[in-house]
Amino acid sequence: MKTTITGSNLLKIGYSEGKILGLALNIIAEHFKETNEAELLALFKKVKEYPESFLDDAVLEGLAKAMIEEAQPKESDTIALVRNAKSYTVFGESHIEEGARSQMNIAMRLPVTEAGALMPDAHQGYGLPIGGVLATKNAIIPYGVGVDIGCRMALSIFDIPEKHYFGKDAMYKRELIAFTKFGAGHGFKGDERADHEVLENEAFYSTPFLKHLHGKAWSQLGTSGGGNHFVEWGIIEFAERDEVLNIDKGRYVALLTHSGSRGLGATIAGHYTKLAKDLCKLPKEAANLAYLDLNSAEGQEYWIAMNLAGDYASACHEIIHKRLTKAIGAKVLAKVENHHNFAWKETLNGEEVIVHRKGATPAGKGVMGIIPGSMTAPGFLVRGKGETSSINSASHGAGRLMSRTKAIQSITRSEMKAILKDHGVTLIGAGLDEAPMAYKDIHQVMAAQTDLVDVVAKFEPKMVRMADDGSRED
Template identity: 40%
Template sequence: MPYEKLEITTPKPVLSWANHALGSQETKMAKNVASLPFVFKHVALMPDVHLGKGALVGSVLATKDAVIPAAVGVDIGCGMAAIKTPFVAKQLEGKLKKIRLDIEAAIPVGFEQNKDVEKAVTNWQGWGDFKELHSGVQRLDGKAMKQLGSLGGGNHFIELCLDNENQVWLMLHSGSRHIGNMLAQCHISTAKELAKLAQYRLPDPDLAYFVAGTSEFAAYWRDLQWAQNYARCNREIMMTRFQRIVEKHLTGGKQTKPLLSVNCHHNYAEKEVHFGEEVYLTRKGAVRAREEDYGIIPGSMGAKSFIVKGKGNHESYCSCSHGAGRLMSRTKAKKQFTLDDLVEQTQGIECRKDRGVLDEIPGAYKSIDQVMSNQSDLVEVVAQLKQVVCVKG
């Protein structure tokens, strides 16, 4: 679907790939961002766009000489990892519950952390730069080390999936855990204080920003890159454990080589070149989709997911959606749906079916098929996946 230009009066236009009109709060949020003086060219909204903090989740913004910490968000580097294995569906018969229990035993979820620190964690090169990070997180080095290789809660998940050819895929969704959250909050707080001191006229306090060339900008950018690397490493460590569990059940522990590996952020900022100019590109709930880039677009815990390859659409800043996107808040989902609904909507999937995950019920999310049809000009589908095991925090 080609984008549409929103009919709003702002210094920079807003292009939307969503198939629905934005609500009044969403429209206001889009206008607020598009009114900032340092926004470059236009703002791009992905098909799964919905309310966020400061900026819409599912928005891509390019900025010149400034970056907005709250637009990146508090789960810095949150993203997806997936591998295509040499295994086929038949090999999983009778083993799904054991695999789920082993995943839950090996990978901490929710607020849990690892009891022991493995070699892959202590060997991570990022620890050498920890003392350079914001003073507000210096007491968290032990926790950060124990959380590297843990899932977290909310919409984070680990899934065993099958594609249309019955090939087995491993997939997971996680970010930079507590350390990323605390780094983000420290810098968001600094940005808001600076905005007050400088008496910036901001349409929303959550759009407080840092200006390139200042010490505050340099400190945030350094910490941002560190947290993004932490998040990527977090997914790699969990994926290795996940892979070993599946191999234990399917090959007796003999290691195998993935046929394809993908690891991509969808909450982050990088320096990129767009329309011939270097900009700071923030993807808040969006995946990079340059030509030949592989990406992962998950549905809800009862719906299909997609492995995609980017088409390099310049109007979207070479981006695509990061998932189905929420249709309703977690509070509303808990009020609207029952446990019976959850059981029905996750039929055939080996997963938790209790009140603790009711807010993640598939009915609380947009249709992933609709989201995919809206971005046929942004990505091509490489594989369509359906989960058979789902572990949530």
């Protein structure tokens, strides 16, 4: 059956009249004639809401760039790049696309760059590649941090043995749906709204810009984003006792969440990226790496806003975990949380630097982190080794094997259901672009970073909820 999507269909999901709408319709006519309409609308809604996620998509890259590209500075006003790029270490080199390498090569030519590294799940992003780690001298790059500021993983391990999970699917599913909310623009109203001390953070009142965002932050507090964000029940296995976490060998029920700072972070990112581009005029190929001097008022404003977004993202996870822990009547044995899409002040080779981890997990010596696979592949609870060549970092997941366009065009709903059934995973929401087959082999990614982290435990997803793609939640 041929696709009959029109401009009015796209207007209903957030598109506006103009160049972007026409470009989207042309792409649909050329590449998606036979694609299921519901799947297609779900895909183009994601492009509208998360264009950065489609910059490595051969078909949709042009549309994504058109949505987020800003006017480029005049060449006469540009800051020159360093002629010879600084060297950097690449982990899992054979699994990394050329686009990510090219972006990292440009980042290593910034006059403020001190060091860099590419993680084994790296792929092309916007500005700094996803999986890119960049250390700079007293400068911060808004697109080196990313749009979803402070995006993170959070894991709660419960006092519930594995055997007590099975047979209670209906209860776990009911509570998962009741206490989570997903997708761009989605939030809570009235008495549903959560309360948290982050709403009293004085940073909200530091600038009129942040004060204006307080209402949006309150309504979305305790919700999750779209794209690859999720809340899932699973089983975590400790092959031996872990003294640090004080958890015995065994298999336990656990809750794993992945999301970020929602509309608050996205608005901050957009505002300060534009500001950085106005103040820091770089050559066209490096324009999206525009940086702010941390000694400037603008740099300090962004630093405060970025940290506020990080605290807010953490609060969202805390609320989700508290609500679901109470709903199932469990006790938390241990909780681990780590974030990416952030910048830290750290010491490297005896000097203070600003370390940007765009889709990379902090892995300093002894630092705990979670590296997920896919909705059917295992994730891993890890402890960092503090490897200097990786700038104390590791991957933040498996990384995509195929673009979102390729996924919805080559994977069928029945194939996705079959692999979910084979792994005993219940899925609520999500589109074909998030199918397990669209991701790299997490075992290969982990094998490429044995020098960076030690595996503490393995997490197996059992019930996954993601942003609704239009399918029914039953």
